[in-house]
Amino acid sequence: MATILTRYGDGTMLTMSEKELMQDLEAGTQDAAERGNIPALSKEELAHLFDIFSLPYNFVSVEPGNEVVLTYDAGTLKIRRVGVNVDRIQALQIYEKIMGADTMELCHVDYSFKPIKPIVTMEQPILEQALLSTHVPLFYGAMPNLGTYTQPDGPFPNPSELMPMGDIEGSRASYDATVEEAVKDIVYAARAMHASGADGINLDTVGAAGEADFKASLMAADILKKEFPEICIELGMAGEFILGMHGEMEWEGTRLAGMYPHEQVKMAEKAGVTIFGPVVNTNTSESSPWNLSRAITFMKACCDVATIPIHVNMGMGVGAVTVNDHPPVDVVSRASKAMVEICRLDGL
Protein backbone atom coordinates (compact mmCIF):
# COMPACT_ATOMS: atom_id res chain seq x y z
CA MET A 1 0.00 0.00 0.00
CA ALA A 2 1.29 3.41 -0.95
CA THR A 3 2.00 6.06 1.64
CA ILE A 4 0.48 9.51 1.05
CA LEU A 5 2.53 12.51 2.07
CA THR A 6 0.33 15.46 2.97
CA ARG A 7 -0.17 17.99 5.77
CA TYR A 8 -2.33 19.04 8.67
CA GLY A 9 -4.30 22.27 8.41
CA ASP A 10 -1.52 24.02 10.33
CA GLY A 11 0.96 23.03 7.62
CA THR A 12 2.92 20.35 9.47
CA MET A 13 3.77 17.25 7.43
CA LEU A 14 1.70 14.10 7.74
CA THR A 15 1.87 10.62 6.22
CA MET A 16 -1.27 8.58 5.67
CA SER A 17 -2.13 5.17 4.30
CA GLU A 18 -4.52 4.99 1.35
CA LYS A 19 -7.21 3.75 3.72
CA GLU A 20 -6.69 6.69 6.09
CA LEU A 21 -6.76 9.09 3.14
CA MET A 22 -10.17 7.83 1.99
CA GLN A 23 -11.47 7.86 5.58
CA ASP A 24 -10.54 11.52 5.96
CA LEU A 25 -12.03 12.43 2.58
CA GLU A 26 -15.30 10.77 3.59
CA ALA A 27 -15.31 12.37 7.03
CA GLY A 28 -14.64 15.85 5.58
CA THR A 29 -17.50 15.77 3.11
CA GLN A 30 -19.83 14.30 5.73
CA ASP A 31 -19.06 17.13 8.13
CA ALA A 32 -19.90 19.76 5.50
CA ALA A 33 -23.03 17.92 4.37
CA GLU A 34 -24.37 17.75 7.91
CA ARG A 35 -23.55 21.35 8.81
CA GLY A 36 -24.81 22.86 5.56
CA ASN A 37 -27.65 20.42 4.91
CA ILE A 38 -26.20 19.90 1.44
CA PRO A 39 -25.27 16.82 -0.60
CA ALA A 40 -22.05 15.01 0.29
CA LEU A 41 -19.56 14.38 -2.52
CA SER A 42 -20.26 11.37 -4.73
CA LYS A 43 -18.02 8.29 -4.84
CA GLU A 44 -16.60 9.50 -8.16
CA GLU A 45 -15.77 12.93 -6.72
CA LEU A 46 -14.11 11.38 -3.66
CA ALA A 47 -12.16 9.10 -5.98
CA HIS A 48 -10.99 12.15 -7.93
CA LEU A 49 -9.82 13.81 -4.71
CA PHE A 50 -8.08 10.56 -3.77
CA ASP A 51 -6.25 10.61 -7.12
CA ILE A 52 -5.19 14.24 -6.63
CA PHE A 53 -3.70 13.49 -3.19
CA SER A 54 -2.04 10.36 -4.55
CA LEU A 55 -0.08 12.26 -7.20
CA PRO A 56 3.62 12.08 -6.30
CA TYR A 57 4.41 15.58 -7.56
CA ASN A 58 4.98 18.66 -5.44
CA PHE A 59 3.02 20.95 -7.78
CA VAL A 60 -0.07 19.77 -9.66
CA SER A 61 -2.38 21.63 -12.03
CA VAL A 62 -5.42 21.44 -14.30
CA GLU A 63 -5.37 20.33 -17.92
CA PRO A 64 -4.60 23.07 -20.49
CA GLY A 65 -7.77 24.98 -21.31
CA ASN A 66 -9.31 24.53 -17.85
CA GLU A 67 -7.53 27.48 -16.26
CA VAL A 68 -9.58 30.07 -14.37
CA VAL A 69 -8.96 33.74 -13.66
CA LEU A 70 -7.72 35.17 -10.39
CA THR A 71 -8.87 38.16 -8.39
CA TYR A 72 -6.90 39.40 -5.38
CA ASP A 73 -7.85 41.06 -2.14
CA ALA A 74 -5.63 43.73 -0.65
CA GLY A 75 -2.90 43.32 -3.25
CA THR A 76 -1.17 46.64 -2.78
CA LEU A 77 -1.34 46.17 0.98
CA LYS A 78 0.24 42.74 0.93
CA ILE A 79 3.28 43.81 -1.02
CA ARG A 80 4.07 46.28 1.76
CA ARG A 81 3.30 43.64 4.39
CA VAL A 82 6.12 41.46 3.09
CA GLY A 83 8.53 44.36 3.30
CA VAL A 84 8.81 45.30 -0.37
CA ASN A 85 9.07 49.05 -0.20
CA VAL A 86 7.37 50.22 -3.34
CA ASP A 87 4.67 52.73 -4.06
CA ARG A 88 1.18 51.37 -4.70
CA ILE A 89 1.19 52.07 -8.44
CA GLN A 90 4.52 50.25 -8.66
CA ALA A 91 2.96 47.39 -6.70
CA LEU A 92 0.16 47.16 -9.26
CA GLN A 93 2.71 47.10 -12.08
CA ILE A 94 4.73 44.39 -10.33
CA TYR A 95 1.66 42.20 -9.96
CA GLU A 96 0.61 42.84 -13.57
CA LYS A 97 3.91 42.57 -15.41
CA ILE A 98 6.09 40.37 -13.20
CA MET A 99 3.53 38.08 -11.61
CA GLY A 100 1.20 38.11 -14.64
CA ALA A 101 -1.90 38.92 -12.57
CA ASP A 102 -5.29 38.82 -14.32
CA THR A 103 -6.74 41.58 -12.14
CA MET A 104 -5.52 43.74 -9.30
CA GLU A 105 -6.87 45.73 -6.42
CA LEU A 106 -5.76 49.13 -5.18
CA CYS A 107 -6.24 49.54 -1.47
CA HIS A 108 -5.10 51.52 1.56
CA VAL A 109 -3.14 50.01 4.45
CA ASP A 110 -6.02 50.94 6.77
CA TYR A 111 -8.20 48.51 4.82
CA SER A 112 -11.71 49.50 5.95
CA PHE A 113 -14.29 51.79 4.35
CA LYS A 114 -14.70 53.87 7.50
CA PRO A 115 -11.13 55.29 7.52
CA ILE A 116 -11.17 55.53 3.70
CA LYS A 117 -14.07 57.99 3.72
CA PRO A 118 -12.17 61.06 5.00
CA ILE A 119 -9.17 60.40 2.73
CA VAL A 120 -11.02 59.31 -0.38
CA THR A 121 -9.94 62.41 -2.28
CA MET A 122 -6.33 61.34 -1.65
CA GLU A 123 -7.09 57.84 -2.91
CA GLN A 124 -8.84 58.87 -6.11
CA PRO A 125 -5.81 60.44 -7.85
CA ILE A 126 -3.74 57.32 -7.13
CA LEU A 127 -6.36 55.17 -8.82
CA GLU A 128 -6.71 57.63 -11.71
CA GLN A 129 -2.95 57.59 -12.33
CA ALA A 130 -2.74 53.81 -11.95
CA LEU A 131 -5.44 53.35 -14.57
CA LEU A 132 -3.36 55.31 -17.08
CA SER A 133 -0.36 53.01 -16.82
CA THR A 134 -1.83 49.54 -16.24
CA HIS A 135 -3.77 47.08 -18.40
CA VAL A 136 -5.55 44.62 -16.13
CA PRO A 137 -8.93 45.43 -14.57
CA LEU A 138 -8.44 47.36 -11.34
CA PHE A 139 -10.65 47.01 -8.30
CA TYR A 140 -10.67 49.42 -5.39
CA GLY A 141 -11.28 47.45 -2.23
CA ALA A 142 -11.73 47.62 1.53
CA MET A 143 -13.59 45.83 4.32
CA PRO A 144 -16.98 46.87 5.72
CA ASN A 145 -15.45 46.06 9.13
CA LEU A 146 -18.36 46.96 11.37
CA GLY A 147 -16.17 46.40 14.40
CA THR A 148 -14.73 49.86 13.82
CA TYR A 149 -18.12 51.50 14.48
CA THR A 150 -18.41 50.48 18.13
CA GLN A 151 -16.64 51.84 21.21
CA PRO A 152 -13.75 52.35 21.76
CA ASP A 153 -13.10 52.64 17.99
CA GLY A 154 -16.46 54.10 17.00
CA PRO A 155 -19.48 56.03 18.26
CA PHE A 156 -21.87 53.21 19.20
CA PRO A 157 -22.04 51.12 22.41
CA ASN A 158 -20.09 47.90 22.10
CA PRO A 159 -22.46 44.89 21.86
CA SER A 160 -19.73 42.65 23.27
CA GLU A 161 -19.92 44.68 26.48
CA LEU A 162 -23.72 45.01 26.49
CA MET A 163 -24.43 41.30 25.96
CA PRO A 164 -22.70 40.06 29.16
CA MET A 165 -24.77 42.64 31.06
CA GLY A 166 -27.94 41.15 29.65
CA ASP A 167 -28.77 44.19 27.53
CA ILE A 168 -29.95 42.26 24.48
CA GLU A 169 -32.10 45.09 23.11
CA GLY A 170 -29.33 47.66 23.53
CA SER A 171 -26.90 45.33 21.80
CA ARG A 172 -29.23 44.79 18.86
CA ALA A 173 -29.93 48.52 18.57
CA SER A 174 -26.19 49.14 18.42
CA TYR A 175 -25.77 46.60 15.59
CA ASP A 176 -28.63 48.24 13.69
CA ALA A 177 -26.96 51.65 14.07
CA THR A 178 -23.60 50.36 12.81
CA VAL A 179 -25.26 48.99 9.67
CA GLU A 180 -26.73 52.39 8.85
CA GLU A 181 -23.39 54.19 9.19
CA ALA A 182 -21.35 51.51 7.40
CA VAL A 183 -23.65 51.59 4.38
CA LYS A 184 -23.14 55.37 4.10
CA ASP A 185 -19.35 54.98 4.22
CA ILE A 186 -19.19 52.10 1.72
CA VAL A 187 -21.46 53.86 -0.76
CA TYR A 188 -19.58 57.15 -0.37
CA ALA A 189 -16.16 55.63 -1.08
CA ALA A 190 -17.43 53.34 -3.86
CA ARG A 191 -19.18 56.21 -5.64
CA ALA A 192 -15.93 58.18 -5.60
CA MET A 193 -13.82 55.30 -6.90
CA HIS A 194 -16.35 54.47 -9.60
CA ALA A 195 -16.28 58.12 -10.69
CA SER A 196 -12.48 57.91 -10.85
CA GLY A 197 -12.66 55.01 -13.30
CA ALA A 198 -12.37 51.84 -11.17
CA ASP A 199 -13.25 48.67 -13.03
CA GLY A 200 -14.77 47.22 -9.90
CA ILE A 201 -15.37 47.65 -6.16
CA ASN A 202 -14.31 44.86 -3.83
CA LEU A 203 -16.08 44.44 -0.50
CA ASP A 204 -13.65 42.16 1.30
CA THR A 205 -13.86 40.07 4.48
CA VAL A 206 -17.63 40.49 4.60
CA GLY A 207 -19.33 39.08 7.66
CA ALA A 208 -16.30 39.40 9.95
CA ALA A 209 -18.45 41.18 12.55
CA GLY A 210 -21.43 38.91 12.09
CA GLU A 211 -24.67 39.34 10.18
CA ALA A 212 -24.65 43.15 10.56
CA ASP A 213 -21.46 43.18 8.48
CA PHE A 214 -23.14 41.04 5.81
CA LYS A 215 -26.32 43.14 5.83
CA ALA A 216 -24.41 46.41 5.42
CA SER A 217 -22.55 44.97 2.43
CA LEU A 218 -25.74 43.72 0.79
CA MET A 219 -27.46 47.06 1.33
CA ALA A 220 -24.48 48.99 -0.06
CA ALA A 221 -24.26 46.71 -3.11
CA ASP A 222 -27.99 47.11 -3.71
CA ILE A 223 -27.75 50.92 -3.59
CA LEU A 224 -24.69 51.05 -5.83
CA LYS A 225 -26.13 48.65 -8.40
CA LYS A 226 -29.34 50.65 -8.66
CA GLU A 227 -27.39 53.88 -9.03
CA PHE A 228 -24.79 52.49 -11.45
CA PRO A 229 -26.21 49.43 -13.24
CA GLU A 230 -22.89 48.86 -15.01
CA ILE A 231 -20.79 48.76 -11.82
CA CYS A 232 -18.90 45.57 -10.93
CA ILE A 233 -19.08 44.61 -7.26
CA GLU A 234 -17.13 41.68 -5.88
CA LEU A 235 -18.18 40.48 -2.45
CA GLY A 236 -15.66 38.28 -0.65
CA MET A 237 -16.61 36.63 2.60
CA ALA A 238 -14.75 36.42 5.92
CA GLY A 239 -15.86 32.95 6.95
CA GLU A 240 -18.02 30.02 5.91
CA PHE A 241 -20.87 30.78 8.29
CA ILE A 242 -22.71 34.05 9.01
CA LEU A 243 -22.27 34.55 12.73
CA GLY A 244 -25.48 35.39 14.56
CA MET A 245 -24.22 38.22 16.76
CA HIS A 246 -27.62 39.96 16.55
CA GLY A 247 -29.67 36.84 15.94
CA GLU A 248 -32.75 38.30 14.29
CA MET A 249 -31.29 40.61 11.67
CA GLU A 250 -32.91 40.24 8.24
CA TRP A 251 -32.42 41.59 4.74
CA GLU A 252 -35.27 41.51 2.25
CA GLY A 253 -37.27 39.36 4.64
CA THR A 254 -34.59 36.71 5.08
CA ARG A 255 -32.77 36.00 8.36
CA LEU A 256 -29.04 36.25 7.75
CA ALA A 257 -27.54 34.45 10.77
CA GLY A 258 -26.46 30.88 10.11
CA MET A 259 -26.18 31.12 6.33
CA TYR A 260 -23.63 28.94 4.55
CA PRO A 261 -22.11 29.80 1.13
CA HIS A 262 -24.89 28.26 -1.00
CA GLU A 263 -27.37 30.50 0.84
CA GLN A 264 -25.12 33.56 1.01
CA VAL A 265 -24.71 33.61 -2.78
CA LYS A 266 -28.46 33.94 -3.29
CA MET A 267 -28.46 37.04 -1.09
CA ALA A 268 -25.49 38.41 -3.03
CA GLU A 269 -27.29 37.85 -6.32
CA LYS A 270 -30.39 39.60 -5.02
CA ALA A 271 -28.26 42.60 -4.03
CA GLY A 272 -26.79 42.86 -7.54
CA VAL A 273 -23.31 41.56 -6.68
CA THR A 274 -21.30 40.69 -9.83
CA ILE A 275 -18.75 38.21 -8.43
CA PHE A 276 -19.14 36.28 -5.17
CA GLY A 277 -16.16 35.04 -3.16
CA PRO A 278 -17.22 32.30 -0.72
CA VAL A 279 -15.04 31.05 2.11
CA VAL A 280 -14.54 27.76 3.93
CA ASN A 281 -12.29 27.91 6.96
CA THR A 282 -9.38 25.52 7.47
CA ASN A 283 -9.32 23.35 10.60
CA THR A 284 -5.68 23.29 11.75
CA SER A 285 -5.93 19.98 13.61
CA GLU A 286 -7.46 18.04 10.72
CA SER A 287 -5.62 16.80 7.63
CA SER A 288 -5.52 18.55 4.25
CA PRO A 289 -7.63 15.78 2.67
CA TRP A 290 -10.28 16.26 5.37
CA ASN A 291 -10.21 20.05 4.92
CA LEU A 292 -10.28 19.91 1.13
CA SER A 293 -13.10 17.39 0.96
CA ARG A 294 -15.10 19.55 3.36
CA ALA A 295 -14.33 22.79 1.49
CA ILE A 296 -15.18 21.26 -1.89
CA THR A 297 -18.53 20.06 -0.58
CA PHE A 298 -19.51 23.58 0.52
CA MET A 299 -18.14 25.21 -2.64
CA LYS A 300 -19.77 22.73 -5.01
CA ALA A 301 -23.16 23.41 -3.41
CA CYS A 302 -22.53 27.13 -3.82
CA CYS A 303 -21.43 26.87 -7.47
CA ASP A 304 -24.38 24.59 -8.30
CA VAL A 305 -26.96 27.21 -7.31
CA ALA A 306 -25.06 30.35 -8.41
CA THR A 307 -25.97 32.36 -11.49
CA ILE A 308 -23.06 34.81 -11.05
CA PRO A 309 -19.31 34.09 -11.28
CA ILE A 310 -17.82 32.41 -8.20
CA HIS A 311 -14.25 33.18 -7.13
CA VAL A 312 -13.55 30.90 -4.18
CA ASN A 313 -11.23 32.36 -1.54
CA MET A 314 -8.01 30.35 -1.60
CA GLY A 315 -5.37 31.68 0.76
CA MET A 316 -3.90 31.30 4.19
CA GLY A 317 -6.49 29.53 6.34
CA VAL A 318 -9.30 29.31 3.79
CA GLY A 319 -10.27 27.00 0.93
CA ALA A 320 -8.36 24.11 2.54
CA VAL A 321 -5.12 26.06 2.28
CA THR A 322 -3.00 25.69 5.40
CA VAL A 323 -2.76 28.41 8.04
CA ASN A 324 0.69 29.67 7.07
CA ASP A 325 1.91 33.04 5.84
CA HIS A 326 3.57 31.23 2.94
CA PRO A 327 1.30 28.27 2.23
CA PRO A 328 3.09 25.19 0.82
CA VAL A 329 2.61 24.79 -2.92
CA ASP A 330 1.70 21.10 -2.67
CA VAL A 331 -1.44 21.98 -0.72
CA VAL A 332 -2.28 25.18 -2.62
CA SER A 333 -1.99 23.52 -6.02
CA ARG A 334 -3.96 20.40 -4.99
CA ALA A 335 -6.72 22.50 -3.46
CA SER A 336 -6.87 24.78 -6.52
CA LYS A 337 -6.95 21.86 -8.95
CA ALA A 338 -9.72 20.14 -7.02
CA MET A 339 -11.78 23.33 -6.72
CA VAL A 340 -11.65 23.97 -10.46
CA GLU A 341 -12.24 20.38 -11.54
CA ILE A 342 -15.00 19.41 -9.13
CA CYS A 343 -16.80 22.68 -8.42
CA ARG A 344 -16.70 24.11 -11.96
CA LEU A 345 -16.10 27.54 -10.48
CA ASP A 346 -15.15 30.71 -12.36
CA GLY A 347 -12.08 31.97 -10.58
CA LEU A 348 -10.03 31.95 -7.42
Place this chain on the structure above:
Amino acid sequence: MRAAGDLVARMQMARGMRIAEAKAYVAEKLSVSVSELTDPVIMTEVRQDLQIGQIMPLPGCAKGIEAKFRLSEVLELDINCVNRFKDRTAI
Protein backbone atom coordinates in the same frame (compact mmCIF):
# COMPACT_ATOMS: atom_id res chain seq x y z
CA MET B 1 -1.81 39.26 -18.38
CA ARG B 2 0.70 36.66 -19.68
CA ALA B 3 -2.08 35.20 -21.81
CA ALA B 4 -5.74 36.29 -21.77
CA GLY B 5 -6.79 36.05 -18.12
CA ASP B 6 -7.30 39.80 -17.83
CA LEU B 7 -9.60 39.80 -20.86
CA VAL B 8 -11.69 36.91 -19.53
CA ALA B 9 -11.82 38.63 -16.15
CA ARG B 10 -13.13 41.79 -17.79
CA MET B 11 -16.07 39.89 -19.25
CA GLN B 12 -16.89 38.40 -15.85
CA MET B 13 -16.69 41.82 -14.26
CA ALA B 14 -18.53 43.80 -16.93
CA ARG B 15 -21.17 41.32 -18.03
CA GLY B 16 -21.30 38.84 -15.14
CA MET B 17 -20.37 35.98 -17.47
CA ARG B 18 -19.47 32.57 -16.05
CA ILE B 19 -16.03 31.28 -17.02
CA ALA B 20 -17.05 29.19 -20.07
CA GLU B 21 -19.14 31.98 -21.56
CA ALA B 22 -16.45 34.59 -20.89
CA LYS B 23 -13.73 32.46 -22.50
CA ALA B 24 -15.89 31.76 -25.57
CA TYR B 25 -16.71 35.46 -25.97
CA VAL B 26 -13.08 36.57 -25.75
CA ALA B 27 -11.90 33.78 -28.07
CA GLU B 28 -14.43 34.78 -30.70
CA LYS B 29 -13.51 38.47 -30.52
CA LEU B 30 -9.78 37.66 -30.80
CA SER B 31 -10.36 35.03 -33.53
CA VAL B 32 -8.56 32.32 -31.57
CA SER B 33 -9.71 29.03 -30.05
CA VAL B 34 -10.59 28.77 -26.36
CA SER B 35 -7.59 26.51 -25.74
CA GLU B 36 -5.27 29.14 -27.24
CA LEU B 37 -6.40 31.76 -24.70
CA THR B 38 -4.04 30.32 -22.08
CA ASP B 39 -1.04 29.90 -24.38
CA PRO B 40 1.38 32.75 -23.59
CA VAL B 41 3.25 32.39 -26.88
CA ILE B 42 0.18 32.62 -29.08
CA MET B 43 -1.45 35.28 -26.94
CA THR B 44 1.64 37.49 -26.93
CA GLU B 45 1.48 37.56 -30.73
CA VAL B 46 -2.27 38.19 -30.72
CA ARG B 47 -1.96 40.94 -28.13
CA GLN B 48 0.87 42.54 -30.09
CA ASP B 49 -1.07 42.38 -33.37
CA LEU B 50 -4.20 43.87 -31.81
CA GLN B 51 -2.23 46.39 -29.70
CA ILE B 52 -4.12 45.45 -26.53
CA GLY B 53 -1.14 45.44 -24.16
CA GLN B 54 1.51 42.81 -23.49
CA ILE B 55 3.91 41.83 -20.74
CA MET B 56 6.97 43.09 -22.61
CA PRO B 57 6.09 46.55 -23.95
CA LEU B 58 8.01 46.92 -27.21
CA PRO B 59 8.88 50.41 -28.46
CA GLY B 60 5.90 52.00 -30.17
CA CYS B 61 3.29 49.51 -28.97
CA ALA B 62 0.12 50.58 -27.19
CA LYS B 63 0.58 50.72 -23.42
CA GLY B 64 -1.68 51.37 -20.46
CA ILE B 65 -4.70 53.50 -21.35
CA GLU B 66 -3.77 53.38 -25.06
CA ALA B 67 -4.10 49.60 -25.03
CA LYS B 68 -7.38 49.80 -23.13
CA PHE B 69 -8.84 52.03 -25.86
CA ARG B 70 -8.03 49.23 -28.33
CA LEU B 71 -9.35 46.60 -25.95
CA SER B 72 -12.64 48.44 -25.57
CA GLU B 73 -13.10 48.23 -29.35
CA VAL B 74 -11.91 44.63 -29.75
CA LEU B 75 -14.13 43.27 -26.97
CA GLU B 76 -16.96 45.71 -27.76
CA LEU B 77 -16.91 46.61 -24.11
CA ASP B 78 -17.38 49.82 -22.15
CA ILE B 79 -14.31 50.37 -19.97
CA ASN B 80 -14.92 52.89 -17.21
CA CYS B 81 -11.51 54.60 -17.32
CA VAL B 82 -11.54 54.75 -21.13
CA ASN B 83 -14.88 56.55 -21.08
CA ARG B 84 -13.55 58.84 -18.37
CA PHE B 85 -10.45 59.58 -20.48
CA LYS B 86 -12.66 60.50 -23.43
CA ASP B 87 -14.70 62.86 -21.26
CA ARG B 88 -11.62 64.54 -19.82
CA THR B 89 -9.90 64.98 -23.16
CA ALA B 90 -13.05 65.92 -25.12
CA ILE B 91 -12.49 63.02 -27.54
